[in-house]
Amino acid sequence: MLRLPPLRLLTVFETVQRAGGTKAAAAELNVSMSAVSQALRQLEEHIGAALIDRSTRPSGLTEAGEILLKAVIENTERLSEALNDIRALTDPAGASVTVACTIGFATYWLMPRLEAFYIDHPDIAVNVHTTQQEVPRLGQGTDIAMRYGDGRWDDGTVDLLFRETVEPVCSPSLAERIRSDDGNLGTAFLIHVDTSDRRWLSWPDYLARTHQKAAGSAKGLRFSNYVQATQAAISGHGVMLGWRSITGDQVEKGLLVSAGLPRLQPDNAYHAVLSHQSRNRETAAVVVDWLRAAAQPQV
Structure with missing residues (x-):
């Protein structure tokens, strides 16, 4: 039976790709850059294949690296969904809301705004579940999905956040x-x-x-x-x-x-979708209202 790599090595590998490089991953994991590089090489030795294409700048993934990253992300998403479902079962009335969105949206739009949300609503905890899917699923433990599209979804109440440019x-x-x-x-x-x-x-x-x-x-x-x-x-x-x-x-x-080039506006937009199955719909609605207000242009 194939022996799986240690979880810590897979975590470092995923963090490097998500954070955009060794330096950013080291800062997020609170370790040295050399420790991150060593972990990547240990993972490659364990698997028996090169995962990082070090001949390019910035370095990219090899075909083997792409395969492994996809598997790591998919299984991380499944584990997160399972934990969200368990959390909903054990604390159905708790003042917490789980939001599903893409890694990019979480990193550059949602997370920077949550600090201001907590100032307004210190009694509500927002759990962020990231996914590679552009249309995150609304599972049992997910209250809100931040989706890019035409807004035609029937698994929740759809609120327009903003149009993309x-x-x-x-x-x-x-x-x-x-x-x-x-x-x-x-x-x-x-x-x-x-x-x-x-x-x-x-x-x-x-x-x-x-x-x-x-x-x-x-x-x-x-x-x-x-x-x-x-x-x-x-x-x-x-x-x-x-x-x-x-x-x-x-x-x-x-x-x-x-870059001084024309700006385009796609037909699709970003929406907040509040699950019909949410056990905390009232609390989740507060989060949606706040996010909708935060998405409006500041005057």
Whole structure:
């Protein structure tokens, strides 16, 4: 029988991919960068295959790494769902609400706003369950799902949060270089995010709709999620398609700026879906109302 790798090694591997690199993972796990690198090599030795493609900058995953990451994420999601279900059974009347959303939405939109929520509602605990799915499921232990789409779901009460906007963004230094080249993307790498969800605009979609050309840079850099892509853009590695839910706050902070290209508004939007099966509907409704207000533009 195949011996499974130690859980701590899998945790480090998943954290590196989600956080966007060894340095960010080390900070999140509160360990040294060398400890993270050592854990990755131990995992590769245990499996007997290279997981990290160290020949690229920034480094990416090998085919074996992609397979393992998918399995780790799927099983982590199942475990989280099981724990949420157990929590709902053991504390059905508790003042806690579980929100399901993608990693990118949680990292760049939801989590930064929860501190303000707790100031307004210190008696309500919000548990965040991240998923790779763009349309998170509403299981027994999940009260609210943050979904990107057309809003046509029948498993809960749907509230529009905000409409998405898409605009190419990059680091300030790279934007200056692009402007000095008359806005030509041919000198800048494009940062791609590989997703099977056709609702998310890809670079080919954007270039076709805006009649732009990327010349020889179109191949660019490829990542498996928007967290990695955003970190690469902030570090100045290329231009990414900035979605309001992912890069909006980074633009406000000045970490990313417009690349000077047209802005698009997709047909789909972000919604909060309150489960019909929620055991804490009244408390969950308070969370939805607060999130809807937080999503409105500040004047």
